[in-house]
Amino acid sequence: MPCYRRWRGKPELVKAALDARDAVSVAAIPDTGTLRGDLLAALSMLCTQVDERYVTMMTGLIHAMRVDADLAAALRSHVADEDLGPFRTIVERAVARGEAPRDASAARAHQVSEGQVIRRMILGRPLDHDFLTDMVDNLLMPLLTRTFPSAGDRRDPAHPDVR
Numbered sequence: 001m002p003c004y005r006r007w008r009g010k011p012e013l014v015k016a017a018l019d020a021r022d023a024v025s026v027a028a029i030p031d032t033g034t035l036r037g038d039l040l041a042a043l044s045m046l047c048t049q050v051d052e053r054y055v056t057m058m059t060g061l062i063h064a065m066r067v068d069a070d071l072a073a074a075l076r077s078h079v080a081d082e083d084l085g086p087f088r089t090i091v092e093r094a095v096a097r098g099e100a101p102r103d104a105s106a107a108r109a110h111q112v113s114e115g116q117v118i119r120r121m122i123l124g125r126p127l128d129h130d131f132l133t134d135m136v137d138n139l140l141m142p143l144l145t146r147t148f149p150s151a152g153d154r155r156d157p158a159h160p161d162v163r
Contacts, residue, residue, distance in 0.1 A: 043086075
């Protein structure tokens, strides 16, 4: 008999805790009135939550996934749930305001952002305003609006003198 009344075991409990944490963040997504503003606000808010404790916890869970198939399945289900990220809400707002086409992919924006944040964390670089602004302006806005900055408008914060 499981030791948890609501969950069958620890993997489901861990998933429920992560789901609840992310749901609180999604509920707090500010509506700034623009797609760019919403992306920056949501990503800034989420990146402030990625502290040393969070990184340690996620690193441990990722390692544990290698030896616990039930935990791996629960965490994969959590990561795949697009309702737990801010992008669906943000893209729906942008479509309603006419800033993004109806087929703009919230899931793709989520994947690109997550990949960029994880890469930055692995490299030991800060999830700072310059990074977020560059990601929003040069990756997410073009991806979601299908408008691309001209070569002269793109800047790499790591190499500000290079265009």
